[in-house]
Amino acid sequence: xxxxxxxxxxxxxxxxxxxxxxxxxxxxxxxxxxxxxxxxxxxxxxxxxxxxxxxxxxxxxxxxxxxxxxxxxxxxxxxxxxxxxxxxxxxxxxxxxxxxxxxxxxxxxxxxxxxxxxxxxxxxxxxxxxxxxxxxxxxxxxxxxxxxxxxxxxxxxxxxxxxxxxxxxxxxxxxxxxxxxxxxxxxxxxxxxxxxxxxxxxxxxxxxxxxxxxxxxxxxxxxxxxxxxxxxxxxxxxxxxxxxxxxxxxxxxxxxxxxxxxxxxxxxxxxxxxxxxxxxxxxxxxxxxxxxxxxxxxxxxxxxxxxxxxxxxxxxxxxxxxxxxxxxxxxxxxxxxxxxxxxxxx
Ligand SMILES: [Mn+2]
Numbered sequence: 001x002x003x004x005x006x007x008x009x010x011x012x013x014x015x016x017x018x019x020x021x022x023x024x025x026x027x028x029x030x031x032x033x034x035x036x037x038x039x040x041x042x043x044x045x046x047x048x049x050x051x052x053x054x055x056x057x058x059x060x061x062x063x064x065x066x067x068x069x070x071x072x073x074x075x076x077x078x079x080x081x082x083x084x085x086x087x088x089x090x091x092x093x094x095x096x097x098x099x100x101x102x103x104x105x106x107x108x109x110x111x112x113x114x115x116x117x118x119x120x121x122x123x124x125x126x127x128x129x130x131x132x133x134x135x136x137x138x139x140x141x142x143x144x145x146x147x148x149x150x151x152x153x154x155x156x157x158x159x160x161x162x163x164x165x166x167x168x169x170x171x172x173x174x175x176x177x178x179x180x181x182x183x184x185x186x187x188x189x190x191x192x193x194x195x196x197x198x199x200x201x202x203x204x205x206x207x208x209x210x211x212x213x214x215x216x217x218x219x220x221x222x223x224x225x226x227x228x229x230x231x232x233x234x235x236x237x238x239x240x241x242x243x244x245x246x247x248x249x250x251x252x253x254x255x256x257x258x259x260x261x262x263x264x265x266x267x268x269x270x271x272x273x274x275x276x277x278x279x280x281x282x283x284x285x286x287x288x289x290x291x292x293x294x295x296x297x298x299x300x301x302x303x304x305x306x307x308x309x310x311x312x313x314x315x316x317x318x319x320x321x322x323x324x325x326x327x328x329x330x331x332x333x334x335x336x337x338x339x340x341x342x343x344x345x346x
Pocket of ligand 1: 061062118139157158189
């Protein structure tokens with residue numbers, strides 16, 4: 001054990017992974033180091049039937065990374081299936097990715113390994129525990145390490161970056177299909193290279209993915225230029241009805257069921273539109289309250305100065321410094337909005 005640990009320390013120091021020196025101990029190395037990359041890949045290679053799961057109400061990061069892994073494993077001749085528990089709400093702008101049409105809303109009866117990407121907790125997967133093992137690939141600081149193997153790099157700007165590191169550490173060739181999915185994951189989770197821990201490493205990875213065949217212009221156009229009319233109407237509603245608070249440093253919008261009905265927008269159409277309010281000059285934090293059947297879904301975005309994941313943590317939600325989300329078990333969207341706004345007064 002000692003020798004392996006020492007070897008891992010050396011490999012990690014020589015590698016590109018940044019370690020937090022405060023937590024420089026066994027567990028950290030075994031969770032985040034190269035040793036873990038090998039372990040994770042062995043587990044995947046030795047599995048007989050793998051189900052790759054994206055999180056509920058998926059975004060470009062979870063879809064891009066799971067589809068990238070799907071393509072890699074297909075190319076290796078593995079038996080593999082794709083699952084999403086909210087299949088009816090898949091955002092269609094990612095439909096150009098290879099494997100997208102193979103995503104199923106039903107789990108296969110028997111499988112021995114579940115691999116998930118971009119899911120901070122098990123309940124985000126929408127599946128039941130069963131007789132299978134889990135490889136958890138993620139970049140959320142709040143990740144609960146619920147897998148049998150957890151490849152969690154909290155400094156990574158997207159789950160796509162973590163999967164990229166995992167593939168590279170295991171000398172896996174990245175095909176054009178895989179590169180396209182990985183680039184989409186990285187681009188989407190950084191708002192097309194604008195926020196969320198982007199650094200030189202992110203650009204190096206993007207550059208390598210372009211060399212592997214990803215077409216940045218085509219991907220940007222597929223993801224960014226396919227907004228439905230319903231979503232456009234929802235955005236129009238948001239832009240004419242948002243409210244400002246605290247010297248116009250906080251912007252909020254409530255989306256009730258009525259407005260979703262009127263515009264014809266689906267829940268997936270509300271994804272990320274809140275960032276438009278955060279982008280208003282002077283606004284530091286944007287808040288969206290989405291009314292659901294018996295709860296409200298809260299989305300927070302900040303310009304980077306304020307850590308909105310701290311608010312999210314109060315409600316057991318997850319997220320990052322600049323983007324976080326959680327549910328509040330009240331269907332009163334107005335009262336909920338006020339309750340969250342009050343938290344910023346402290
Ligand atoms: Mn992500």
